Amino acid sequence: MxxxxxxxxxxxxxxxxxxxxxxxxxxxxxxxxxxxxxxxxxxxxxxxxxxxxxxxxxxxxxRPNIKHGGFSEEEDNIICSLYVSIGSRWSIIAAQLPGRTDNDIKNYWNTRLKKKLLGKQRKEQQIQARRVSNNQQKQDVKRETENLIAASEVINQVPYWSAEYSSLPLPVTDVSFQHYSLNNQTSLRNLMVNKLEGIRFSNDHHQQQQQPYTNACEIPSLPNQVFPTMVNHVAVVSDENNSVPYQPSNIFQGFENFPSDFCELVCVNSQEMDRSMEGFNYGRESMDVMSNGGSTNTTSTESTSWGDMNSLVYSPLVSDYEGCRQGNPGNVVGFEECNYFGMQMQ
DNA sequence: AACGACATCAACCGCTCTGAC
DNA sequence: TGTCAGAGCGGTTGATGTCGT
Missing domain, CATH: 1.10.10.60 (Homeodomain-like)
Structure with a gap:
């Protein structure tokens, strides 16, 4: 019924x-x-x-002050950044763009931004396909898979902010994104999960070596290798009393060869983006929205190839985060949440 | 000018979440 | 604690507009 x-x-x-x-x-x-x-x-x-x-x-x-159409480059960047960070949480994304509605942003993404990115991605894939023969690809996959496994094991033991971390053998090479995105999603997902697990459980003694944290909820800055600005927008959580944003973790480490065009789009004008994102603060409220509104269907992939990226990047982060929250009911961003992102509670 | 293909976007649908009881 | 109604959200649809032939 x-x-x-x-x-x-x-x-x-x-x-x-x-x-x-x-x-x-x-x-x-x-x-x-x-x-x-x-x-x-x-x-x-x-x-x-x-x-x-x-x-x-x-x-x-x-309702008053609604803007329609005419998205600026800056808004494009914000949308892309947030989409990669949190997925299709249009209401949350809209909250960061005054005057924009979730419906508007959703339409804009589906009709323009996504295609813009997909077009570039396909173009690159065609170029890669010409360069790499099928046999070579198979060998690459095998080799990269081995690297992936090895790297994942190391990543689990090396904190992401460690100098060692940045010198890890990268599991993804110049052609491997195509391999993983098309053929080896599970491996990539595992890698992401491993990375997140590494972040999650490595906030102990390693952190002592880092700069002292002055705020109740902080995680250290990361070597900005690939996403110099975007990584800072993954999520921002305020502490219980002070609404102090922290620097979120670099979930993209190891994805140095994420489709370069995507990087280009998102990272281009990084300074502008940084500026635009100044004061960007999800705060506890937004995180609550994220967690409260978190539906499990976010783990499902979209039907387009773009969805591959969504599932790879977004799902492990948010679904794990939400899973983490489930053990910690209530609306307070507490120890579990901070721990998850590698933050240190003082 | 007519037609078809494609793009856009307003609106709907169905689901989950939340709070009241 | 369980149930229910309303709110809110994201995915999808379909009408309309635009462009190319």
Whole structure:
């Protein structure tokens, strides 16, 4: 037995909103607010619309200070950065872009940004394909897999901020992204998980060698090898009292050869991006949103090849993070969360 | 000018989460 | 503690616009 419908479908108008409907809705909400009940709202104002539809219309188009279209390069970068960091959490991404709605960003991503990146990725793959014969590829896969296993084992034992870490044999070489993204996702995923596990469980004595942390929740800065700016936007958690952002971990280490064009897009104008992201602070609230809204379907991959990247980059981080949180109910970013990102609680 | 292919985006659908009871 | 209704979210759809032939 299915869930009861939220409204009487038979007596509800669907499709585009007329100016009259917009005016009614807008006027009512501006004078009375939503009343905390979207379902009842359309009846109050005589609209034959579903409450959910009213809510959507208000949030996406009628409410003040909404911007449509004309995304700037800076906004592109932010969207890309956050997508890589947290996946398709459009509402969270939208929260970082004033005037933008989640729907808008989602559409923009699906219709433009994704294609832009995919186009470049394909182009590169074609070039690579020409350069590398099939046999050579097989040998590469084998060799890289061996490297991967070896590296993963070492990574588990070497803290990511260690000098040793940066000199690890990199499991991904110039052609290997294609191998892994197309043929060896599991290995890559494992690598990511291993890296995260390394981060998660290595915040003990190794940290003593690092600069002292002045904040309750901090993790050390990382050697910015590949994603000099993006890595700083993975997540920002504030401490309980002070809303002090910390420097998040570099989840991309070892992905030095992540599709170079993607790097290019995201890292280009890194200074601008840094500037744009100044004050970017998820804070506890956003992290709560992330965790509270965390649905398990984020681990599923998208149907496009771009989804491969999503699953590789996003899923292990967030799903593990959320799994971590599950053992720590409540809305406080506590020890577990800080630990997870390699932070030190004092 | 007519047509088809492709792109865009507003809106819907169905699911999960949350809070009240 | 369990149930339920509403809110919110992300994925998908379909109408419309644009472009190329």
């Amino acid at each position: 299915g869930r009861a419908p939220c409204c009487d479908k038979a007596n509800v108008k669907k499709g585009p909103w007329s100016p009259e409907e917009d005016a009614k809705l807008k006027a009512y909400i501006e004078h009375h607010g939503t009343g905390g009940n979207w379902i009842a709202l359309p009846q109050k104002i005589g609209l034959k619309r579903c409450g959910k539809s009213c809510r959507l219309r208000w949030l996406n188009y009628l």
